[in-house]
Every structure is written in structure tokens, then in C-alpha cells.
Amino acid sequence: MIRCLLVAGLLVLGQPGTAVAGQQTTTPIEHFVVMMQSNHSFDSYFGTYPGADGIPADVCMPHSTDNLSADRCVKPFRLGDQSPSDLDHRPATQRAQYNDGKMNGFVEAFRKNGRDGTNTMGYYDGADLPYYWNIADRFTLFDKFFSSALTGSRLNHFYWVAGVPTPTGGEEVPPGGYGDIPTIFDRLRERGLPWKFYVEHYDPKGAGEATKVPLLNFQRFRNDPELASRIVDLSEYDRDLSAGTLPAVAYVVTSGSSENPPSRIQAGQSLVRNMTSELARSRYWSNSAFLLTYDGWGGFYDHVAPPKVDEHGYGFRVPALLMSAYSRRGHVDHTQVDYTSVLKFVEDNWKLAPLGSRDAASANLFSAFDFTSPPRPPELLDITRQPVVSTGRAWLVVYLSYAFALLAAATCVVVPIAVRRRNR
Amino acid sequence: MTRFGSRSPVAVEEDSTATVAVPRKQFRPGPILVMIVILAVATGLRVWALGAIGLNSDEAVYAGQAASLAGDDTLSSLFPIFRAHPLLFQTVLSVGFLGGVSDVGARLLSVGFGLGTIIVVYLLGFRLYGRKAGLVAASILAVMPYHVIVTRQVLLDGPLTFFAVLTFYCVARFCLERSARWLYSAAAVLGLAVLTKEIAVILLLAVVAFFLLRHDVRVSARQILVGAGITLVIAAAYPVSLLFSGRIGTGQNYLLWQLFRRPNHSLAFYGVEMPAAVGPAVLVLAVGGLWFLRRQHSWRETLLLCWVLLPLGFFEVWPVKGYQYLLPAAPALVLLAARAITRTSFSWRHLRTALIAVVLLSLAVPSWLAVNPAPSATYLAGSGGVPAGREAGRWIKDNLPLGGNVMTLGPTMANLVRFYGNRKAYALSVSTNPLRRNPSYEPIDNPDRQLREGGFSYVVWDAYSASRTPFFSEQLMGYVEKYHGIALHTETLNISGVSTPVIIVYEVRP
Known part of the structure; x- marks a missing residue:
């Protein structure tokens, strides 16, 4: 009887969704939430962020790489509240923009196809992305976070979950799906660790999310009820936070709040703000981390030539922000990472086997954390960009003015007394 | 009358135009011991359960400003240095905050100004009506609920009252000695009063009114100009600091708003609130003394009446009424009451002592109750902290x-x-x-x-x-x-x- 109870208890503890990650991690991070947004380059979001490897001061992107004329080029410009139409970000465009590492074909790539190409040089700054910049101020910004593949949403998302390229090496999905290629979620499941894939406005019967949710192209994740039940609508995120059922690893993708041009970037910020604020207000703050990144550069300018690690990547840099009680405050992390670094972090943190050569060799994001210090208290950030409050020299002016006044008054009061005494 | 103050300046200054012969100082332990007792009681009432209730709204603002001045990283983003009033008190407080922000510590500074006020009231009473009057006045102020309550709080009115009493002390010395140096001292201290709270300019009007009313106290045009210049130069620290910090509009906006805002209390506010705070006995004695001793009326009473009536009249007209706003006038009432007690002839020799005891008791009991308040969800603004x-x-x-x-x-x-x-x-x-x-x-x-x-x-x-x-x-x-x-x-x-x-x-x- 006792043995039966023990077995039953162990079975209950081993159920996915039960927060038992406790002592199973190598760091204090027991819950890792990773959100993948869409289509922006690092320079288009943080190119003017102080301290980051941003847009070079003198850059002017030529109309043609054959004619590097100074008067026929496009300088980076602030997009402000504009949301440009979706820029072309197909492989040919990427190759032309990359231009064998010269990184000077961003405008030409469009002009060759009869398009204007000016918007590729558009960027946002702190006034347009106040919440993201506030995160960067208070937590950690990566400025060497590369997309894993040169191009392709499906391919990049696949790297994100499996650490390897798709079976076709491109955007096509084989007729039978992705087969039995292991994903990070298989690794987690093998260890009995809970995970979830949150999808904004998720429709289990729809096929629209298959690009962003690579799991939907695996037969087992569609047909196995237990696995399928792990792919859920994003509304469950709040419920999991309040119910205490946040899984160890959670992936998040958006639809209505996507920042993919021409969608409004404010919608994405608002969603991230809600999610991170709820995390900060929850019981999970002190043992969780929230990573935001992007599935590709979206055709926007980025000045850093991506390192070539294999035939598929890296692609251009993308924005990435880390928010955690253990984040380094206001830190710009220059470690070279990509989506497989997310896998590497999960693998190292939960002691899981690597999925492929890419994630095995990848950096694991630990450089962005400070695990030697106690967890930082939770913090809710403003949706507006508050100017840094500085008393400047006001305090000095006040001290000098009032000290003068006191001195003058003391002189007026003391002198009569001194004179009087002397006269006596 | 003069038996209590035979060695006080009163005896040597019956003719207001005469040059005063300053009495030689002799050590007299009696008054000093009495003052020590008065200050001990005053301190006890002011520090008893000082931190039992947290700061109220105004206290939080002044303490926050001081913390900003002291460079407190957190509070400087929540409380701008420049807000509504000049910053003399907050600047002094900020020096104490360099070692860390403390609400009780801030209140102790107010207590310090309160005790200082009692000492100066004694000195002024001594100069005007003799040592005994000084001691009676100091003892009344020490236990007066109004002064006790306000000087337990981080408010500007306690320090303002200190500078007000010091100003009138210097004016009184000028009247007694006719030395322009005292007038300039008064002008300097008045400048500090303005730097504590700009409303102190009312005291300037009170002084001017006094000189206009008393032709027997002559002041030359040159003295007035020099005195006004001293006040202006010292008070200029406020606009100068605003100017060089790029915040010149701050003070102007606040003054404009105060001038045209809706009244926050009815005209009866002070009539309802003040008698209990000052003490009905003090009011009766002050007014009764003025009537019964009207034949002894001199520049002293004119000075004290100007000191009381100008602020009272101003704040009755001014749309904004605050519980603590009339505190600077309270010492004048105290001095008038002390005058009534010490200068009235009593047929029974112990009646004076009994009267003093009754007056002090009538003040000390409500003061004690005020510093040990029953729990309430609705305190009067300015009279204490917000519960919890x-x-x-x-x-x-x-x-x-x-x-x-x-x-x-x-x-x-x-x-x-x-x-x-x-x-x-x-x-x-x-x-x-x-x-x-x-x-x-x-x-x-x-x-x-x-x-x-x-x-x-x-x-x-x-x-x-x-x-x-x-x-x-x-x-x-x-x-x-x-x-x-x-x-x-x-x-x-x-x-x-x-x-x-x-x-x-x-x-x-x-």
C-alpha cells in the first residue's frame, strides 16, 4: 500500500505542468519565457541606443553598389510613428544587401527590382520604442544576436525549436511534416519538465500558425493529445501566472500583436509590457527570465556583417532583450549569440542533451545574467520614455544661495552685538 | 510693578525717546533654572511619541524636497527640489539628511526651532515687560497646543515663527536702544523669515504699520532704505536660486494659483479653530489685559497688536486658510497674556500664581491630549499625520x-x-x-x-x-x-x- 502511494505520488510529481523544476536547474532560473516577434533588424530598433553597436555615424546607403556616389545614397532616418509596408526579405534580397559582407546593398536590393528601397534605412528610437528602450536601460540588451538562418521565417523558427535547419534546408515543409527530428520540447518532456507553446489568438484547427509554430508541422505534436495540449492560446499565460502553473520553458509567438510591418510596433510593445508586468507581479519574478527576440531582419538595414558559421547562417542581427531578476542592469551584452543560444541556455540550465551541432557550440546567454548577486526586486517599467530626472546643479545653486543668505543675516545680527561689547 | 523687573530694561526706558542704559549683567540662577524646567517640559511635549504617526502630506513634501537636495537617488525622482515655497528650512534639513533620510529626524529639526522660539519669546518678554513676564510667556508658549502641535511637524510655520519672534525681538531692541544696528538685524532676520516661507512679507507690513502708527519711535528714511535693502538682498536667495536653476516660473505659478483659487475654508475657520488651539484663557488674558491696562499702553502693545492683527487680517482675506498659518502671531498673544498676568495688581498675593497655574494647566492638558490622540480616520489637515x-x-x-x-x-x-x-x-x-x-x-x-x-x-x-x-x-x-x-x-x-x-x-x- 505504501509502495503504491509512493509510486502514485511520484507519478503526480512527474506530470508535465507541475512546477517541480526546483532543484533541477543549474541556475536560479526555473522558468524561461521566450517570445519571438517578427521582422526587424537590430539597427532598426536599437541603432541609436547609447552604448550599443549601432548605426555608424557617417553611413549613407548607395542607390547602386556600382556607383558609390555621395549624392545618390540614403541616410538612416527616423520612422517615428510610421509603419512602412512589409519590406522584401527573400533570400535574393538578403544576398544583395549582404553583398559579400560589404553590407552596402540594402537600398540597391530594392531598386534593382524597381522598388524605392528608402524605407530599409528607416529606424525607430527611444521615443518610438519607449518600453523596449526602458527594458534596455534597466535590464539587458544583446547587440550581437544574429538570426540563425540567412533568411526565411520557417527556417529561423525551426532553428529556434530544433537547433538544426529544416529537412529541406528552406521554407518548404516535407509532405509528412518534419518527421522525428527532436525539438527542445522533446528533451524537456523526456525529463518530465513542463513546457508550453503560447500562441496569440490560437486556433487549433487553423493552419495559419504553422510558420511561427513549427511544432504544428510535426505529426506527433498534432496527433498526440498530451503534446497538442501544450500548444495553447496566449490567454493561458496570465492564468498560469496566477494559478502557479507557469511551465519551466515557455515559447510565445504573436499574431494580432505582431510587429511585422506594416503592423504597428506599439501593439507588440503593449503585449510585451503586459506579459512582463504580469511576470513581475507574479510569484515567478525571482526565478524566471523573459527573452524577447525577432525571427528575422525583415529587410531593414543592419550594419554588422553576420559571421558565416555554416551554409545557412548566420543571418543579420535582430533585436533581443532579456528581463530577469538576475539580468545585468543596463547592460549591453556583446556576446555572439543566435536562436540556438536559447536552446543552449535551456540545455545547460536543465542539463539536457544538445539537439545539433549549432546549439552544442553556441553561447548559452549566461553572460547576460549575474547569478552571483541576489535577485533584483520586481520592476514595472513605463510605457513612456521618461527623461532622466536630474537635479543638475540645482542643489548647488540652492546651497550657495541660501548659505550666502544665512551668512549675510548672521553678519547683520552678530556685528551689532560684537560692536556693543567692544564699546563696553 | 517693577519689583519683578527692577533690573530689566523696562525700568530704564520709560521715556521712549531716551537713550537706554543697559543693565549690567549679573548671574541669577533662578530664572535660568525656571527656563530649564520650561524647556524640559516643552521638549517633553514636543518629542513625546514623535514618530507614532507618520508624516502628513505637507511634511512629506518638505522632507522629500530636503532629500532631493541631499541627493537621495530615489526621492529626487519623486520630489522636485523646487515646488511652492522658498527652501531655507528644507536646505537646513537636507544637511541632516546627508546621513540618511528620517521622518523623526526631520521632525526633531522642527522641534529645535520650536524650542528656539520659546527662548526668544522669553528674551523678548524680558525686554518688553521684565523677566517674570518673559518667563510666563515662555511657559505659556511651551505648553500651548497650537505651538506644540505645529512644531512637532515638518512644516515651515514653526521655523517661520522662530524668525518672526526674532525679528520682533530686534525691532523691540531698536525701540529700546535706538540703535540702527538692531533695525538692520531685524531686516536681516526678516529676510530669513521670507526665505522660510514667502508669506513672511506680512510681517514686514506689520513692522511698517507699527512705525507708521508710533510717531514716538522715529526711523529715518535712510534707515528704512538700508533695512529694506538688507531684507531684499537676503530674500533674493529664493528668486536667484530659481533663476539659476531655470525654474523661475515655479514660484510665479504657485503665487498666481494661490491668488485666484477657490477658498478652501470658510471665513469662520480661524474663529472656530484658533481659540482651542491658542487657548481660550490666553485670548481672554491678552484682550482683557489690553483693556484693563489701557492706561499703560505704549509702543510695546502697538508692536504686538500689529504683529497679531496684520497676519490675522491677511489670512482672513486670503482665500487659503491653513491651520498652522497664524502660528507666527501666537507669540504676540502669549506676550500680551503674560503682560496681563504680570502687570495686573491682585489683592490676594497668591492669585497671580494661581492664575498662572490655571492658564498653564488649561493649555498643558489639551496639549497632552493632542500628542496622544485617540485613533481617528479623519484628522484635520496640518494638525497631524495621516493615520497609518x-x-x-x-x-x-x-x-x-x-x-x-x-x-x-x-x-x-x-x-x-x-x-x-x-x-x-x-x-x-x-x-x-x-x-x-x-x-x-x-x-x-x-x-x-x-x-x-x-x-x-x-x-x-x-x-x-x-x-x-x-x-x-x-x-x-x-x-x-x-x-x-x-x-x-x-x-x-x-x-x-x-x-x-x-x-x-x-x-x-x-
Whole structure:
């Protein structure tokens, strides 16, 4: 009887969704939430962020790489509240923009196809992305976070979950799906660790999310009820936070709040703000981390030539922000990472086997954390960009003015007394 | 009459135009011992349970300004240095804050000014009416509820009263000795009074009125010009600091608003509040003494009457009435009462002593009750801290995420949340109409939208503000219901045996 109870208890503890990650991690991070947004380059979001490897001061992107004329080029410009139409970000465009590492074909790539190409040089700054910049101020910004593949949403998302390229090496999905290629979620499941894939406005019967949710192209994740039940609508995120059922690893993708041009970037910020604020207000703050990144550069300018690690990547840099009680405050992390670094972090943190050569060799994001210090208290950030409050020299002016006044008054009061005494 | 003060200046200055022969000083331990007892009692009343209740709204603002001046990283983002008044008191306080911000420490500075005021009142009473009058005046002020209550708080009125008494002390010395140096000293101290609270210019009017009314106290045009120049130069520290900090509009906006705002109390406010605060016996003695001793009327009484009546008249006309605003005039009443007691002839030799005892007792008892208040959810503004405001603020500091914006009912709670909770707080009741709000306060443009968009994550209801603004209390609770408010923390007080919630912190989410 006792043995039966023990077995039953162990079975209950081993159920996915039960927060038992406790002592199973190598760091204090027991819950890792990773959100993948869409289509922006690092320079288009943080190119003017102080301290980051941003847009070079003198850059002017030529109309043609054959004619590097100074008067026929496009300088980076602030997009402000504009949301440009979706820029072309197909492989040919990427190759032309990359231009064998010269990184000077961003405008030409469009002009060759009869398009204007000016918007590729558009960027946002702190006034347009106040919440993201506030995160960067208070937590950690990566400025060497590369997309894993040169191009392709499906391919990049696949790297994100499996650490390897798709079976076709491109955007096509084989007729039978992705087969039995292991994903990070298989690794987690093998260890009995809970995970979830949150999808904004998720429709289990729809096929629209298959690009962003690579799991939907695996037969087992569609047909196995237990696995399928792990792919859920994003509304469950709040419920999991309040119910205490946040899984160890959670992936998040958006639809209505996507920042993919021409969608409004404010919608994405608002969603991230809600999610991170709820995390900060929850019981999970002190043992969780929230990573935001992007599935590709979206055709926007980025000045850093991506390192070539294999035939598929890296692609251009993308924005990435880390928010955690253990984040380094206001830190710009220059470690070279990509989506497989997310896998590497999960693998190292939960002691899981690597999925492929890419994630095995990848950096694991630990450089962005400070695990030697106690967890930082939770913090809710403003949706507006508050100017840094500085008393400047006001305090000095006040001290000098009032000290003068006191001195003058003391002189007026003391002198009569001194004179009087002397006269006596 | 002169037997108590035979060696006081009164005896040598019957003719106001005569040059005063200053008495030689001899050590007399009696008055010193009496003063020590007076100061000990005064200190006891002012420090007893000093930290029992946290700061009130105005105290939080002044302490916050001092903390900003002292370079406190957190509070400097919540309390701008320049707000409504000059900064002499806050500057002095900031020096003490260099070692760390403390609410009780801030109040101790006020207590220090209060004790200093008692000493100067003794000196002034001694100069005007003799040593005994000085001691009686000092003892009355030491236990007067009005002075006790205000000088236990981090308010500008306690220090202002100190400088006011010092100013009139210098004026009295000028009248007694006819030495222009004392007039210039008075001008200098008046400058400091203005730097403490700009409303001290009323005292300048009182002094001018005195000189205009008393032709027997002659002041030359040159002396007036030099004195005015000294006051101006010293008081210039306020506009100069604003100018060089690029905040010259701050003081102007506040003055304009104060001039044209709606009255915050009825004309009867001081008539209702002051007698109990000053002490009915003191008022009766002061007025009765003026009548019964009218034949002895001299420049001294004119000076004291100008000191009382100008501020009283001004604040009756001024739309803004504050409990503590008339404190600078209280010492003059005290001196008039002391004059009545010490200068009236009594047939029974112990009657004077008995009268003094009764007066002091009539003041000390309410003072003692005031420093040991029964729990209440609705204190009069300016007369004490907000019940449980400090405790709620500290709970917020310890338990709410950094950066969590808080919506409060009124600006009082907003200031406490900022000071003790170190969170940005905005009051629902602050008008969006710039003509209707204190320029120091930031309104919430669209509270519903800001709650919906997550601009506010927490809402604080408090009984003190709710009793003053029931309309906004209802609106606030409507938002709490609409945005799924969950009560995270409740501060309760045991009022008449019933545990009563006085502050509730809600978490809200769209």
C-alpha cells in the first residue's frame, strides 16, 4: 500500500505542468519565457541606443553598389510613428544587401527590382520604442544576436525549436511534416519538465500558425493529445501566472500583436509590457527570465556583417532583450549569440542533451545574467520614455544661495552685538 | 510693578525717546533654572511619541524636497527640489539628511526651532515687560497646543515663527536702544523669515504699520532704505536660486494659483479653530489685559497688536486658510497674556500664581491630549499625520514592484506613497483644469484609459481623503470594481473598539 502511494505520488510529481523544476536547474532560473516577434533588424530598433553597436555615424546607403556616389545614397532616418509596408526579405534580397559582407546593398536590393528601397534605412528610437528602450536601460540588451538562418521565417523558427535547419534546408515543409527530428520540447518532456507553446489568438484547427509554430508541422505534436495540449492560446499565460502553473520553458509567438510591418510596433510593445508586468507581479519574478527576440531582419538595414558559421547562417542581427531578476542592469551584452543560444541556455540550465551541432557550440546567454548577486526586486517599467530626472546643479545653486543668505543675516545680527561689547 | 523687573530694561526706558542704559549683567540662577524646567517640559511635549504617526502630506513634501537636495537617488525622482515655497528650512534639513533620510529626524529639526522660539519669546518678554513676564510667556508658549502641535511637524510655520519672534525681538531692541544696528538685524532676520516661507512679507507690513502708527519711535528714511535693502538682498536667495536653476516660473505659478483659487475654508475657520488651539484663557488674558491696562499702553502693545492683527487680517482675506498659518502671531498673544498676568495688581498675593497655574494647566492638558490622540480616520489637515499612511507606504515599498504606478484618491496619500512607498503616485481628485489645481500636482488626464492600458497597476483608497472627497471615493471604487481590483493590503485602526479599515491597497489589471 505504501509502495503504491509512493509510486502514485511520484507519478503526480512527474506530470508535465507541475512546477517541480526546483532543484533541477543549474541556475536560479526555473522558468524561461521566450517570445519571438517578427521582422526587424537590430539597427532598426536599437541603432541609436547609447552604448550599443549601432548605426555608424557617417553611413549613407548607395542607390547602386556600382556607383558609390555621395549624392545618390540614403541616410538612416527616423520612422517615428510610421509603419512602412512589409519590406522584401527573400533570400535574393538578403544576398544583395549582404553583398559579400560589404553590407552596402540594402537600398540597391530594392531598386534593382524597381522598388524605392528608402524605407530599409528607416529606424525607430527611444521615443518610438519607449518600453523596449526602458527594458534596455534597466535590464539587458544583446547587440550581437544574429538570426540563425540567412533568411526565411520557417527556417529561423525551426532553428529556434530544433537547433538544426529544416529537412529541406528552406521554407518548404516535407509532405509528412518534419518527421522525428527532436525539438527542445522533446528533451524537456523526456525529463518530465513542463513546457508550453503560447500562441496569440490560437486556433487549433487553423493552419495559419504553422510558420511561427513549427511544432504544428510535426505529426506527433498534432496527433498526440498530451503534446497538442501544450500548444495553447496566449490567454493561458496570465492564468498560469496566477494559478502557479507557469511551465519551466515557455515559447510565445504573436499574431494580432505582431510587429511585422506594416503592423504597428506599439501593439507588440503593449503585449510585451503586459506579459512582463504580469511576470513581475507574479510569484515567478525571482526565478524566471523573459527573452524577447525577432525571427528575422525583415529587410531593414543592419550594419554588422553576420559571421558565416555554416551554409545557412548566420543571418543579420535582430533585436533581443532579456528581463530577469538576475539580468545585468543596463547592460549591453556583446556576446555572439543566435536562436540556438536559447536552446543552449535551456540545455545547460536543465542539463539536457544538445539537439545539433549549432546549439552544442553556441553561447548559452549566461553572460547576460549575474547569478552571483541576489535577485533584483520586481520592476514595472513605463510605457513612456521618461527623461532622466536630474537635479543638475540645482542643489548647488540652492546651497550657495541660501548659505550666502544665512551668512549675510548672521553678519547683520552678530556685528551689532560684537560692536556693543567692544564699546563696553 | 517693577519689583519683578527692577533690573530689566523696562525700568530704564520709560521715556521712549531716551537713550537706554543697559543693565549690567549679573548671574541669577533662578530664572535660568525656571527656563530649564520650561524647556524640559516643552521638549517633553514636543518629542513625546514623535514618530507614532507618520508624516502628513505637507511634511512629506518638505522632507522629500530636503532629500532631493541631499541627493537621495530615489526621492529626487519623486520630489522636485523646487515646488511652492522658498527652501531655507528644507536646505537646513537636507544637511541632516546627508546621513540618511528620517521622518523623526526631520521632525526633531522642527522641534529645535520650536524650542528656539520659546527662548526668544522669553528674551523678548524680558525686554518688553521684565523677566517674570518673559518667563510666563515662555511657559505659556511651551505648553500651548497650537505651538506644540505645529512644531512637532515638518512644516515651515514653526521655523517661520522662530524668525518672526526674532525679528520682533530686534525691532523691540531698536525701540529700546535706538540703535540702527538692531533695525538692520531685524531686516536681516526678516529676510530669513521670507526665505522660510514667502508669506513672511506680512510681517514686514506689520513692522511698517507699527512705525507708521508710533510717531514716538522715529526711523529715518535712510534707515528704512538700508533695512529694506538688507531684507531684499537676503530674500533674493529664493528668486536667484530659481533663476539659476531655470525654474523661475515655479514660484510665479504657485503665487498666481494661490491668488485666484477657490477658498478652501470658510471665513469662520480661524474663529472656530484658533481659540482651542491658542487657548481660550490666553485670548481672554491678552484682550482683557489690553483693556484693563489701557492706561499703560505704549509702543510695546502697538508692536504686538500689529504683529497679531496684520497676519490675522491677511489670512482672513486670503482665500487659503491653513491651520498652522497664524502660528507666527501666537507669540504676540502669549506676550500680551503674560503682560496681563504680570502687570495686573491682585489683592490676594497668591492669585497671580494661581492664575498662572490655571492658564498653564488649561493649555498643558489639551496639549497632552493632542500628542496622544485617540485613533481617528479623519484628522484635520496640518494638525497631524495621516493615520497609518506611513505603514501603508512602507508596505508598498516592500511589496509592490518597482516602477508600479499608484492611483490614489487625493494628493495627500499620493505624497505619502511617494515618500514612504517610493512609487510614483497620482491623485484622482487633482483637477485637470490648471486653474483649479495646485501647480505642484500632476493630474491624471484620463484615469479610465490609463487603467485600461496598464498605466496604473495599483489603486489606494484611504479614509482620510474619502471623508473629504466622497465623490472621488465613489469614482475610485468604481474603477477598482471595473478593473478587477484585488485588495492586497489593508491598514486598520481600532476606532472606538471597532477595527476600521483606513487604507486599502488594490491591485488592478485590465
